[in-house]
Amino acid sequence: MKPGLYLRLRREKAGYTLRELAYQFASPPTVDAETAERMLAAAEIEQAPLDASAQMRLALFVPFDRAIYGHLIEGLPAASVCGTCGCSWHDPCRVANSPCAWANPQETLCTACAVRKAA
């Protein structure tokens, strides 16, 4: 998985449009919403990955695993990530108060997404 796709899946799972997230992410006067939106969009289209401080800020609003993101940026083997929602070991989905699990042996689809696909 590409790092930008990972961020997009995590953002969508958190229920934000890019613009909504940019407004949360912005912290005037240092970073206005427009700048934040450009930065987040550039990261999602694999143009410019988020730096460490941007990752820390993003994690306040979007649950994502910075270790996984870092590995994806560097092209190193990363922990398993659901290809549909971007959940992983530290950021599982909640289904009826239980965390999701892997629905396939390749660990590319979680049980929450498998149920949604079957429905």
Ligand SMILES: [Zn+2]
């Ligand atoms: Zn999933």
Ligand SMILES: [Zn+2]
């Ligand atoms: Zn899941």
